[in-house]
Amino acid sequence: MIRVEDLWRTYVMGDTELHALRGVSETIGDGEYVAIIGPSGSGKSTLLNVLGCLDSPDRGRYSLAGEDVAGLDEDALAETRLRRIGFIFQSFHLVPRLSALQNVEMPMIFAGIPPAERRARAKASLDAVGLSDRESHRPNELSGGQKQRVAIARATVMDPGVLLCDEPTGNLDSRSGAQVLDLLAELHEGGRTVIVVTHDPSVARRADRVVVMRDGGILKRVPGRDVVDLGSLFEPGAAPGEDAPSVEEAREA
Amino acid sequence: MSLRDLFAFALAAVLQNRRRSALSLLGVVIGVIAVLSLTAIGEGALRYVTNQFASLGSSIVSVTPGRNETTGGLPQGGGGAPNDLTLRDAVVLERRIPAVRSAIPVSISTEAVSFRERARRAPIAGTTADFERLQQLELAMGRFLPESEVDRGASVVVLGHALARELFDEANPLGATIRIGSWRMRVIGVLQARGQQLGIDVDEVAFIPVASGMRMANKRSVHRIMLDLWPRSDQSEVIARVKELLIERHDEEDFTCVSQDAVVESLSSILGILTLVVAGIASVSLAVAGIGIMNVMLVSVSERRAEVGLLKAVGANPRQILAIFLLEAALLSSAGGLLGLVVGTVLVHLGNLSYPAVEIVPPVWAVGAVLALSLGTGIVFGVLPAWRAARLDPVAALQGN
Numbered sequence: 001m002i003r004v005e006d007l008w009r010t011y012v013m014g015d016t017e018l019h020a021l022r023g024v025s026e027t028i029g030d031g032e033y034v035a036i037i038g039p040s041g042s043g044k045s046t047l048l049n050v051l052g053c054l055d056s057p058d059r060g061r062y063s064l065a066g067e068d069v070a071g072l073d074e075d076a077l078a079e080t081r082l083r084r085i086g087f088i089f090q091s092f093h094l095v096p097r098l099s100a101l102q103n104v105e106m107p108m109i110f111a112g113i114p115p116a117e118r119r120a121r122a123k124a125s126l127d128a129v130g131l132s133d134r135e136s137h138r139p140n141e142l143s144g145g146q147k148q149r150v151a152i153a154r155a156t157v158m159d160p161g162v163l164l165c166d167e168p169t170g171n172l173d174s175r176s177g178a179q180v181l182d183l184l185a186e187l188h189e190g191g192r193t194v195i196v197v198t199h200d201p202s203v204a205r206r207a208d209r210v211v212v213m214r215d216g217g218i219l220k221r222v223p224g225r226d227v228v229d230l231g232s233l234f235e236p237g238a239a240p241g242e243d244a245p246s247v248e249e250a251r252e253a
Numbered sequence: 254m255s256l257r258d259l260f261a262f263a264l265a266a267v268l269q270n271r272r273r274s275a276l277s278l279l280g281v282v283i284g285v286i287a288v289l290s291l292t293a294i295g296e297g298a299l300r301y302v303t304n305q306f307a308s309l310g311s312s313i314v315s316v317t318p319g320r321n322e323t324t325g326g327l328p329q330g331g332g333g334a335p336n337d338l339t340l341r342d343a344v345v346l347e348r349r350i351p352a353v354r355s356a357i358p359v360s361i362s363t364e365a366v367s368f369r370e371r372a373r374r375a376p377i378a379g380t381t382a383d384f385e386r387l388q389q390l391e392l393a394m395g396r397f398l399p400e401s402e403v404d405r406g407a408s409v410v411v412l413g414h415a416l417a418r419e420l421f422d423e424a425n426p427l428g429a430t431i432r433i434g435s436w437r438m439r440v441i442g443v444l445q446a447r448g449q450q451l452g453i454d455v456d457e458v459a460f461i462p463v464a465s466g467m468r469m470a471n472k473r474s475v476h477r478i479m480l481d482l483w484p485r486s487d488q489s490e491v492i493a494r495v496k497e498l499l500i501e502r503h504d505e506e507d508f509t510c511v512s513q514d515a516v517v518e519s520l521s522s523i524l525g526i527l528t529l530v531v532a533g534i535a536s537v538s539l540a541v542a543g544i545g546i547m548n549v550m551l552v553s554v555s556e557r558r559a560e561v562g563l564l565k566a567v568g569a570n571p572r573q574i575l576a577i578f579l580l581e582a583a584l585l586s587s588a589g590g591l592l593g594l595v596v597g598t599v600l601v602h603l604g605n606l607s608y609p610a611v612e613i614v615p616p617v618w619a620v621g622a623v624l625a626l627s628l629g630t631g632i633v634f635g636v637l638p639a640w641r642a643a644r645l646d647p648v649a650a651l652q653g654n
Contacts, residue, residue: 049648052566054565054566054647054648054651055647055648074570074571075570075571075572078565078568078569078570078571079568079570081565081566081567081568082567082568082569083568087566087567089566089651093559093560093562093563093566093651095560095563096269097265097266097268097269098265106564106567107567107568109254109258109262110254110564110567110568110569110570110573111568112254112255114255115257115258154567158568
């Protein structure tokens with residue numbers, strides 16, 4: 001289970017302070033499929049980075065699978081990312097000089113898994129995303145959709161409980177995007193917690209639950225199937241899910 | 254992360270940008286070549302000097318007039334001798350010190366030497382018959398100076414090979430009479446070609462009995478008395494005895510007595526220090542090369558920010574990232590070191606082929622030091638870039654800004 005309480009994250013840029021997160025609290029159950037949606041600057045990526053232990057909140061509590069993550073040092077955070085979290089990025093972030101198979105193997109190198117086992121697991125992982133025939137291809141020899149599937153194979157190869165996806169379909173055409181979303185749904189059905197940050201309602205619609213963010217806070221929470229379009233999500237009163245006010249709204253009231 | 258994986262990962266990164274890697278290690282290559290060839294030249298000079306002295310015979314103690322304050326320094330050459338060192342001194346040293354097989358006085362001057370219409374100036378060495386054995390001279394024809402009392406002159410001369418050639422061409426010089434200064438001397442022998450020895454070309458010299466030489470130069474003092482010792486004599490004991498006897502005769506220590514070994518030793522140590530100094534200067538270029546590597550690694554880190562961010566995201570800890578970039582720098586510099594070693598060895602070889610007189614050899618310690626230095630350079634100058642990579646903020650790095 002992922003539980004964050006009163007998360008604050010402020011970036012100082014010269015004289016101005018940018019409050020990326022203003023007291024966000026949220027609980028995401030194991031095996032849940034959650035989309036975080038909001039316009040750019042709403043703090044959704046910052047929240048994802050904090051959940052992924054890439055960024056530390058200035059204030060607030062974060063517990064991951066019962067462990068207090070906020071107090072961990074860098075090595076322990078790295079270890080958490082290695083074992084518990086898989087990242088999927090908008091721009092794939094494959095290492096250009098390595099083959100698809102080697103890219104998938106990479107996390108296991110840092111985990112110290114011996115080469116033979118590494119190879120076998122990477123092959124299985126690539127097979128699961130339907131790319132077993134692209135093992136030795138370099139990233140520049142792959143299409144966008146194939147690259148993202150390699151990235152998914154890499155994110156899942158250490159068998160983490162949580163998958164964090166930052167605009168996973170942002171750089172893809174609709175067909176490749178749909179393939180990627182199907183894969184995420186499959187992984188969700190396999191029992192993983194999937195958290196997707198997006199500004200695309202059609203992506204958010206596939207989630208069980210959608211967390212709507214604005215100005216560093218959570219505006220509301222709605223079921224994924226109720227998402228129609230962006231405009232309706234941000235219109236107070238007009239959107240469905242009014243019955244589920246955010247913690248902030250409850251506090252302001 | 255196993256060492257093998259670390260190595261493979263770093264190597265792939267180095268090979269990714271071949272041209273830049275090659276250019277950055279070029280500095281190390283040049284530095285290594287500089288250290289290697291300069292130490293080789295130093296070592297070569299050392300060997301040359303040592304060999305030259307060895308060919309003079311090793312168990313020699315020489316006495317020169319004048320006090321040389323620097324113990325173990327070079328014996329003084331001709332001229333400027335403040336006090337006399339006489340033939341009588343030589344006789345006394347030979348008779349009174351049992352370890353001395355023979356005391357061989359040497360006087361040096363330069364005179365006009367002529368035969369018929371041919372003339373030239375040549376160094377004239379006045380000495381005794383024992384000089385032949387001492388210097389392991391070999392005769393092409395005739396014989397060396399005859400055995401006689403040291404203070405008895407004789408009008409005979411033994412010519413160096415080149416000098417004989419110049420005066421006589423192919424004609425037989427034996428028995429001919431040549432003029433040396435205003436003296437007439439009969440040629441009794443010609444030496445075999447020998448070549449340079451410590452800067453003196455033995456082939457150019459005319460050897461005459463020492464008493465004649467001194468009279469010719471109008472001098473009472475010899476330039477040097479060389480003491481040929483019996484094998485396994487204690488040189489320092491001989492030197493002490495020489496001092497005792499000569500002080501007794503001169504009432505003061507107005508001479509310098511050193512063993513050949515001491516001279517070789519001090520020359521060796523001077524050359525050794527010179528070699529070290531030169532190597533030290535050359536290794537400055539290695540430090541410059543290290544800065545080149547640091548620069549390239551810094552560029553590499555900033556170019557690969559996204560990759561570093563990714564490594565962090567998939568779970569690499571700061572130590573692992575530090576190790577990757579440190580190893581990259583070390584790989585670059587040690588590859589440069591090895592390449593420099595190969596090129597340097599080839600150059601040294603070429604140098605030997607084109608100038609065989611002095612054989613230059615890179616000393617073993619320099620080869621080891623050069624490899625260690627280049628590896629160390631990479632590690633030392635790789636620390637800053639690697640540390641930067643390890644400290645990168647993953648969020649900013651992934652965004653590529």
